[in-house]
Amino acid sequence: MLQSFNQLTDEELAKGVQQGEKYMFAELVERYEDKIMRYARRFLFNFHDAEDGVQEVFIKAYTNIRSFDATRRFSPWLYRIAHNELLNTLRKKQHEPIPFFDPDTLLPHPIAPDQTDNSIKAKELKELMSANLDKLSTKYREPLVLYYFEDLSYQEISDILQIPTSTVGVRINRAKQALRKNLLNSKDAYEPRTIAN
Amino acid sequence: MNPEPSPIKAKILAAIDSGKVKMRPRWHFILQTSLIIVGVALIALALLFLISFIIFSLRNTGAWFAPSFGYRGIGVFLASLPWLLIGLTVIFVVLLEILVKKYSFAYRQPLLYSALALVLIVTIGGVAIAQTPFHRGVMRQTFERHLPIAEPFYRGGGMMGPGLIHAGSIEEITANGFILSSRQGEDLNIITSPETQFPGGYDLIEGDLIVVMGERSDGTVKAFGVREIKAMPGEFIPRHQFPQRFRPPLPR
Numbered sequence: 484m485l486q487s488f489n490q491l492t493d494e495e496l497a498k499g500v501q502q503g504e505k506y507m508f509a510e511l512v513e514r515y516e517d518k519i520m521r522y523a524r525r526f527l528f529n530f531h532d533a534e535d536g537v538q539e540v541f542i543k544a545y546t547n548i549r550s551f552d553a554t555r556r557f558s559p560w561l562y563r564i565a566h567n568e569l570l571n572t573l574r575k576k577q578h579e580p581i582p583f584f585d586p587d588t589l590l591p592h593p594i595a596p597d598q599t600d601n602s603i604k605a606k607e608l609k610e611l612m613s614a615n616l617d618k619l620s621t622k623y624r625e626p627l628v629l630y631y632f633e634d635l636s637y638q639e640i641s642d643i644l645q646i647p648t649s650t651v652g653v654r655i656n657r658a659k660q661a662l663r664k665n666l667l668n669s670k671d672a673y674e675p676r677t678i679a680n
Numbered sequence: 681m682n683p684e685p686s687p688i689k690a691k692i693l694a695a696i697d698s699g700k701v702k703m704r705p706r707w708h709f710i711l712q713t714s715l716i717i718v719g720v721a722l723i724a725l726a727l728l729f730l731i732s733f734i735i736f737s738l739r740n741t742g743a744w745f746a747p748s749f750g751y752r753g754i755g756v757f758l759a760s761l762p763w764l765l766i767g768l769t770v771i772f773v774v775l776l777e778i779l780v781k782k783y784s785f786a787y788r789q790p791l792l793y794s795a796l797a798l799v800l801i802v803t804i805g806g807v808a809i810a811q812t813p814f815h816r817g818v819m820r821q822t823f824e825r826h827l828p829i830a831e832p833f834y835r836g837g838g839m840m841g842p843g844l845i846h847a848g849s850i851e852e853i854t855a856n857g858f859i860l861s862s863r864q865g866e867d868l869n870i871i872t873s874p875e876t877q878f879p880g881g882y883d884l885i886e887g888d889l890i891v892v893m894g895e896r897s898d899g900t901v902k903a904f905g906v907r908e909i910k911a912m913p914g915e916f917i918p919r920h921q922f923p924q925r926f927r928p929p930l931p932r
């Protein structure tokens with residue numbers, strides 16, 4: 484049975500769950516538990532909250548599985564549930580008011596292609612980002628995590644966050660700029676300046 | 681041998697097996713989607729009705745033509761706009777935008793684009809309905825049957841203006857102007873002077889449909905502007921067999 488599960492796609496498994504094959508959901512949890520946990524930790528920065536959050540994400544996914552359209556990709560659908568659930572957790576903890584309107588979503592923005600195609604550079608960038616994610620607000624942290632750590636496309640992130648595709652690009656660029664600025668500031672604080680003669 | 685499931689996975693599967701967590705039935709989601717679709721349809725219909733009614737009212741009262749009388753006319757036009765209905769229209773547009781933003785065709789676009797597209801669609805639809813005899817027919821039915829909410833709605837037209845606009849047809853040419861048979865069914869004595877503006881020209885005869893701008897005192901209006909207008913869709917204008925021609929007032 485397990486052997487045959489490996490050959491099934493996420494969407495086929497989800498369709499099976501919709502038809503009442505509950506045990507197929509175990510395979511979906513198996514496939515996504517680590518990914519959602521990683522996403523939750525980068526989102527919440529608290530292991531216990533992340534664990535509770537992930538559990539709630541899968542329970543919500545199971546409860547609402549019949550709303551999933553099996554002709555579309557499963558992972559953005561699951562990340563959408565995770566986004567909503569983790570955002571709720573964060574709001575409860577931080578008592579953040581829900582912003583009704585984000586000016587970034589108002590106007591069109593040109594999407595700049597990502598320049599980090601070199602794999603070594605990308606790896607270094609990821610490490611650097613990972614160490615400094617806590618310095619970013621949720622608004623900028625989330626698209627960065629989904630793009631660089633969860634390897635999702637702009638279009639998929641747009642579907643998860645339900646924001647324009649161009650806004651995804653804007654937020655990722657702003658997040659990178661903020662990290663760069665932060666790094667430069669911390670360098671200035673620790674490194675003695677070279678005095679030119 | 682199966683590897684030990686993670687504590688999270690074990691808890692989730694236990695909750696499912698024990699029946700604590702259940703799948704929502706498919707009809708729940710179908711009902712949810714249907715309600716959204718019905719909501720979108722109702723709001724869109726309300727918007728089409730409101731926009732077409734605003735245009736109809738502006739044309740029916742003559743306020744639509746006020747800007748052709750210069751700055752004073754523009755002021756009268758702005759003061760005559762049904763701001764309450766316009767405010768209601770804006771609220772409905774925002775509600776519609778919130779509902780359609782749940783779908784990828786809307787949220788993938790910048791808010792400006794989706795909102796503009798929405799406004800454009802309902803405005804075109806509203807203008808198209810205003811070109812039909814729909815509102816005139818409803819208004820006639822409303823007046824004949826004295827329908828409780830609709831009658832004051834159509835009679836007032838939502839207008840809030842200072843009462844400077846008078847639309848109707850020329851009943852009779854007089855020595856210093858003409859008698860206007862207003863759309864409200866009143867006969868008004870219109871007095872023209874050399875200062876009166878005629879942006880559409882002086883070529884007026886009995887039976888012509890016109891709009892007069894001026895302050896009313898009892899049944900008399902001192903006109904600061906007069907212009908001919910076209911009949912509303914579905915409007916019948918009785919023509920005089922031998923109409924008298926209007927003579928412009930001579931400068932003093």
